[in-house]
Amino acid sequence: MSARIGVYVCECGPNIPDRIDIDRVLEEISPLKDVAVAKRYRLLCSNDGKKYLADEIRSEKLTHLVVAACSPRDHEKTFMKVCLEAGLNPFLFQMVNIREQCAWIFSEKSEATRMAVKYIRAGISRVTLHEPLLQKEIKATPDVLVVGGGIAGVETALSLAGQKRRVYLVERSDALGGTAARLGRLLPHQGTDMRLIQEKIEHAENNENISVFKGCEVEDIRGFLGNFEVSLKRSGGEPPPEMFRVGAVVVATGFALWDAFDPDVTGYGKIDDVVTSLEFEAMSASGKILKKNGSPPRSVALIHCVGRKEKGYCSKVCCLYSLKFAHQLKDSQPAPDVFEFYSDLCLPEKTDQDVFEEAKKRGVRFLRADDIRVEGRNGKIRIAYRDGSAEEAVEVEMAVLAPAMVPAPDSDRLARMLNIPLDETGFFKEAHSMLDPVSAPISGIYIAGCASGPKSIPESVVQAQAASGKILSVLMLGKTLEPEVKVSTIKEELCTGCQTCLNVCFYGAISFDAFRGVSVVNEAICRGCGSCVGSCPSGAISSKQFTYQQLFKEVMEALR
Amino acid sequence: MKNESVLILGAGVAGMEASLLLAAAGRKVHLVEKEPMIGGQLIKFEEVYPHMECSTCMVAPQQQAVLQNGNIEIHYLSALEKLEGSAGAFKASVKKKARYVSLANCIGCGACYDPCPVSLENEFEEGLAAARKAIAVPCAGALPNVPAIDPRHCLFLNGKDTQCRACKDACVFDAVQFEDKDETAVLDVGAVVVATGFGLLDVKQNPQYGYGEGKNVYTALEFERLFASNGPTGGNLTLRNGQTPKTVGIVHCVGRSELGYCSGVCCMYSVKFSRFLKHKLPDVRIREFHTDLCVPGKAYQKFFEKTRSEGVEFVRAETVKIASKESRLQVLYQNGGRGEEVFEADMVILSPAMIPAAGAKELAEVLGIKLDAKGFFAGRPGSLSPVETPVEGIFVIGCAEGPKDIPESVAQAAAAVGKILSLIPHEAN
Numbered sequence: 003m004s005a006r007i008g009v010y011v012c013e014c015g016p017n018i019p020d021r022i023d024i025d026r027v028l029e030e031i032s033p034l035k036d037v038a039v040a041k042r043y044r045l046l047c048s049n050d051g052k053k054y055l056a057d058e059i060r061s062e063k064l065t066h067l068v069v070a071a072c073s074p075r076d077h078e079k080t081f082m083k084v085c086l087e088a089g090l091n092p093f094l095f096q097m098v099n100i101r102e103q104c105a106w107i108f109s110e111k112s113e114a115t116r117m118a119v120k121y122i123r124a125g126i127s128r129v130t131l132h133e134p135l136l137q138k139e140i141k142a143t144p145d146v147l148v149v150g151g152g153i154a155g156v157e158t159a160l161s162l163a164g165q166k167r168r169v170y171l172v173e174r175s176d177a178l179g180g181t182a183a184r185l186g187r188l189l190p191h192q193g194t195d196m197r198l199i200q201e202k203i204e205h206a207e208n209n210e211n212i213s214v215f216k217g218c219e220v221e222d223i224r225g226f227l228g229n230f231e232v233s234l235k236r237s238g239g240e241p242p243p244e245m246f247r248v249g250a251v252v253v254a255t256g257f258a259l260w261d262a263f264d265p266d267v268t269g270y271g272k273i274d275d276v277v278t279s280l281e282f283e284a285m286s287a288s289g290k291i292l293k294k295n296g297s298p299p300r301s302v303a304l305i306h307c308v309g310r311k312e313k314g315y316c317s318k319v320c321c322l323y324s325l326k327f328a329h330q331l332k333d334s335q336p337a338p339d340v341f342e343f344y345s346d347l348c349l350p351e352k353t354d355q356d357v358f359e360e361a362k363k364r365g366v367r368f369l370r371a372d373d374i375r376v377e378g379r380n381g382k383i384r385i386a387y388r389d390g391s392a393e394e395a396v397e398v399e400m401a402v403l404a405p406a407m408v409p410a411p412d413s414d415r416l417a418r419m420l421n422i423p424l425d426e427t428g429f430f431k432e433a434h435s436m437l438d439p440v441s442a443p444i445s446g447i448y449i450a451g452c453a454s455g456p457k458s459i460p461e462s463v464v465q466a467q468a469a470s471g472k473i474l475s476v477l478m479l480g481k482t483l484e485p486e487v488k489v490s491t492i493k494e495e496l497c498t499g500c501q502t503c504l505n506v507c508f509y510g511a512i513s514f515d516a517f518r519g520v521s522v523v524n525e526a527i528c529r530g531c532g533s534c535v536g537s538c539p540s541g542a543i544s545s546k547q548f549t550y551q552q553l554f555k556e557v558m559e560a561l562r
Numbered sequence: 563m564k565n566e567s568v569l570i571l572g573a574g575v576a577g578m579e580a581s582l583l584l585a586a587a588g589r590k591v592h593l594v595e596k597e598p599m600i601g602g603q604l605i606k607f608e609e610v611y612p613h614m615e616c617s618t619c620m621v622a623p624q625q626q627a628v629l630q631n632g633n634i635e636i637h638y639l640s641a642l643e644k645l646e647g648s649a650g651a652f653k654a655s656v657k658k659k660a661r662y663v664s665l666a667n668c669i670g671c672g673a674c675y676d677p678c679p680v681s682l683e684n685e686f687e688e689g690l691a692a693a694r695k696a697i698a699v700p701c702a703g704a705l706p707n708v709p710a711i712d713p714r715h716c717l718f719l720n721g722k723d724t725q726c727r728a729c730k731d732a733c734v735f736d737a738v739q740f741e742d743k744d745e746t747a748v749l750d751v752g753a754v755v756v757a758t759g760f761g762l763l764d765v766k767q768n769p770q771y772g773y774g775e776g777k778n779v780y781t782a783l784e785f786e787r788l789f790a791s792n793g794p795t796g797g798n799l800t801l802r803n804g805q806t807p808k809t810v811g812i813v814h815c816v817g818r819s820e821l822g823y824c825s826g827v828c829c830m831y832s833v834k835f836s837r838f839l840k841h842k843l844p845d846v847r848i849r850e851f852h853t854d855l856c857v858p859g860k861a862y863q864k865f866f867e868k869t870r871s872e873g874v875e876f877v878r879a880e881t882v883k884i885a886s887k888e889s890r891l892q893v894l895y896q897n898g899g900r901g902e903e904v905f906e907a908d909m910v911i912l913s914p915a916m917i918p919a920a921g922a923k924e925l926a927e928v929l930g931i932k933l934d935a936k937g938f939f940a941g942r943p944g945s946l947s948p949v950e951t952p953v954e955g956i957f958v959i960g961c962a963e964g965p966k967d968i969p970e971s972v973a974q975a976a977a978a979v980g981k982i983l984s985l986i987p988h989e990a991n
């Protein structure tokens with residue numbers, strides 16, 4: 003059957019006819035090969051217009067449709083829907099923008115008309131080369147793997163688990179809760195709120211729809227959104243628990259504290275009673291904040307920003323938890339002198355400053371300090387620092403270091419296994435740091451909590467709920483997934499196996515088939531961005547709906 | 563049976579994200595927005611930190627997706643008037659003001675603006691712009707690109723000229739409909755999400771900042787519009803007399819000590835302003851006056867350091883005052899141990915504290931929720947997640963909960979969706 007192309011020029015009210023001689027355009031277009039009809043209409047996007055177009059497609063038995071109107075951003079989807087309703091494959095349609103690209107930019111009517119003809123000819127020449135692409139459907143597993151059982155992982159599991167959705171919660175250590183469970187107190191909620199964390203952990207442990215694997219790590223993972231195969235390994239080499247299939251993965255591996263600090267500068271490991279913040283939390287949790295000799299400290303220095311310079315970022319929560327320590331110390335009887343050595347106080351949450359003001363009222367001394375050195379002197383600790391140009395020093399009995407938060411150990415191994423990137427700080431990289439902070443670049447993989455950078459507990463919990471929200475809106479029970487249609491394909495006979503495209507694809511959609519020596523696109527992952535097409539030195543990759551032939555014909559007609 | 567529909571108040575970046583995710587999950591969303599357009603504050607910005615991405619390009623696809631989504635019903639020019647019932651079965655009365663222009667018929671050609679005889683100040687442009695008409699879109703590029711008639715000023719609607727039909731006559735699409743009436747919609751929903759955003763502290767209240775008519779002292783939002791290529795000057799950074807500024811002072815933390823909290827994002831956007839300025843005026847001298855620099859998280863300090871390395875001066879300043887000296891401005895401040903210093907500037911930009919959106923108090927009353935001490939909506943005491951308010955089934959996201967930047971606003975939006983989808987699962991499940 004030969005092609006029957008229908009070309010419809012929308013007037014868009016006065017917008018187009020004021021500046022383009024539409025009758026002239028139709029005269030030029032009508033005689034072209036395969037053009038069955040060429041007509042004008044007042045407003046195709048109106049309800050009457052859509053109905054008219056659908057009737058035309060049916061009555062004229064059109065095989066292809068070209069609409070010359072506004073920007074495809076405005077109404078491409080509208081007309082694709084019309085095609086679908088009229089029984090024409092929506093990919094056999096091409097939109098030509100003669101409003102923004104002709105009518106609104108040329109001052110001469112003749113020029114705008116001439117260009118409109120060219121663009122429409124270009125559209126016609128490409129549309130006959132279009133393939134009737136089909137929307138695929140992929141079956142998906144609703145179950146989810148959560149890697150890391152800190153507060154972010156636990157909250158994710160609790161928000162997702164349900165009667166028909168199992169969550170596999172994999173924790174490397176032998177306990178759930180991560181750092182949050184090891185704290186003595188919680189800010190911004192003062193007092194006994196540690197109960198909240200414990201309750202969450204218990205709920206996760208007792209939830210019949212959550213399978214908790216403690217002392218385990220992910221051994222291998224393959225697949226894509228809706229269908230990942232996971233195998234675990236147990237530390238200590240015991241037999242791996244099982245293999246299972248999930249539809250999505252949440253990375254909630256948290257953080258570690260930077261520990262590469264110089265003992266000569268910080269005194270850590272060299273001078274008694276110089277401890278890290280987490281060691282202080284452990285003392286606080288046990289209820290005994292004591293020096294090595296068993297007596298309570300009469301003066302304590304809290305040193306912020308340890309490693310901030312080296313790491314090149316601010317860890318966001320250290321100021322707040324140092325304030326928490328100050329309050330806690332001031333709660334004890336007799337209350338010790340407390341000195342906070344800080345660079346800039348970072349108190350970005352709306353209640354943080356109250357905690358600071360309160361600490362000031364309780365006599366905590368705040369010292370803005372550079373070049374801090376912790377020295378041992380006659381059994382005391384001397385904190386030497388610079389305040390502007392002056393050299394100063396304070397003697398204390400205990401010093402608490404607040405080291406920078408850094409990525410959890412082995413994050414790079416997990417990243418490689420999942421084929422997702424880390425950023426220059428070593429934390430997991432977000433799909434879009436502004437608009438999509440809880441997704442990894444690969445569909446089906448999400449990031450929550452400190453795995454993507456330093457955060458407080460409330461923020462980590464929000465991210466856990468956010469990742470759950472994203473998953474629940476994608477992996478709906480009883481629904482199939484509809485992947486991108488305009489994907490890339492690689493011609494095996496042309497592919498030399500150079501693997502350039504593997505590195506170019508931001509979404510990790512391309513893998514290398516070592517057996518056949520060629521690269522392969524996974525159509526379930528590909529988003530059709532086209533980056534790989536341009537990168538392939540052999541021209542082996544083409545993108546559906548943007549083939550070389552289509553583009554060539556289109557450009558040639560536009561230039562002719 | 564629980565109602566699966568959701569009411570979202572506010573169509574900023576947070577409200578739009580929540581709407582899209584819920585709609586993707588098959589939920590019916592009622593998105594209530596007080597303006598005739600969607601997008602919130604972000605559509606005022608040229609670029610956003612830290613990657614200096616074009617802001618409108620970033621949100622336009624999101625706005626389009628909201629407009630084109632069949633599950634999202636947008637109620638423009640609307641406000642929640644009454645809420646009854648409880649989680650899973652709320653009854654919401656939404657008061658919708660008439661737009662007087664048909665969303666179905668209007669194609670946004672703009673033919674109606676010129677004929678309109680009324681000229682008004684344009685609020686969207688922070689008063690910087692030339693006038694707008696009584697029939698107008700709030701800003702260039704507004705989405706949806708459909709004007710609304712301001713009934714207070716339209717001569718026909720306010721009765722001053724019963725003959726004026728200028729816009730109606732100009733419209734060939736028959737989109738102007740004077741017969742539109744305000745109406746009240748009663749909606750059944752299972753959950754409510756508050757996403758009403760923030761406002762900025764009114765600097766006029768405090769003479770210390772030297773803000774006043776005709777002066778080259780700008781608020782942060784004014785400066786955003788001044789820099790925006792779709793703004794009143796087409797992005798030309800000029801003083802009120804048309805000259806190019808050679809020295810600029812940027813004052814952080816305006817109102818922080820009075821209000822008792824740090825707004826978390828002003829340091830970053832102030833540094834962004836220096837980037838803007840350096841980009842367009844490479845020789846400009848800039849001094850930023852800050853208290854504590856707040857550049858939290860893994861990416862922000864680098865942004866600050868890079869800006870400083872381009873020659874922007876950062877000084878720690880207390881008790882900042884702005885005074886006029888002839889045609890120029892003076893920034894007087896205490897510089898720690900060094901005592902009082904003075905910086906002469908052609909232009910001063912104030913970064914005022916972020917405060918609750920206008921009307922937050924009234925809205926809280928309608929919702930039956932207590933605001934926190936600072937006037938923001940807040941999470942339930944005893945919950946680790948700030949998006950869960952004390953009233954079950956009502957959530958708060960974005961800057962309505964407190965000052966924050968885009969990623970945190972968006973994360974809270976998705977978090978509320980996570981809670982809603984898990985608390986009110988689809989009945990067929």
Ligand SMILES: Cc1cc2nc3c(=O)[nH]c(=O)nc-3n(C[C@H](O)[C@H](O)[C@H](O)COP(=O)(O)OP(=O)(O)OC[C@H]3O[C@@H](n4cnc5c(N)ncnc54)[C@H](O)[C@@H]3O)c2cc1C
Pocket residue numbers: 149150151152153154155172173174175177178179180181182185187188189190218219220254255256257258259279280283319323326410411412416450451452453457458459460462
């Ligand atoms: C000293 C200190 C005090 C703090 N005090 C407060 C406070 O008062 N208030 C507050 O809001 N925040 C506070 N914070 C911050 C808070 O600890 C974090 O926000 C929170 O712990 C982040 O939770 P998470 O789940 O993202 O990470 P984590 O707590 O780090 O948990 C991650 C979990 O993942 C596991 N894991 C890592 N890698 C793997 C892997 N490959 N496979 C399997 N499992 C893995 C880890 O073993 C760990 O259990 C404090 C932080 C510190 C350091």
Ligand SMILES: Cc1cc2nc3c(=O)[nH]c(=O)nc-3n(C[C@H](O)[C@H](O)[C@H](O)COP(=O)(O)OP(=O)(O)OC[C@H]3O[C@@H](n4cnc5c(N)ncnc54)[C@H](O)[C@@H]3O)c2cc1C
Pocket residue numbers: 571572573574575576577594595596597600601602603604607609610611612640641642757758759760762782783786827831834919920921925959960961962966967968969971
């Ligand atoms: C000068 C400035 C520059 C900034 N620059 C950046 C930046 O570069 N990068 C960054 O990450 N962040 C930046 N921010 C922060 C950013 O603006 C916010 O994070 C973001 O706008 C929050 O989105 P939101 O949806 O919560 O609120 P908003 O954007 O304020 O949206 C709220 C919406 O609700 C509507 N509304 C209000 N009240 C009601 C009501 N009662 N009923 C119905 N609707 C209502 C409003 O009309 C609006 O559409 C900046 C802020 C300022 C002030």
Ligand code: SF4
Pocket residue numbers: 489490506507508509510511512523527528529530531532533534535545
């Ligand atoms: S088109 Fe884009 S997403 Fe698809 S394989 Fe190529 S680079 Fe990857």
Ligand code: SF4
Pocket residue numbers: 663667668669670671672673674675708709732733734735736737738
């Ligand atoms: S109301 Fe009519 S004239 Fe005005 S923009 Fe809409 S379509 Fe154009």
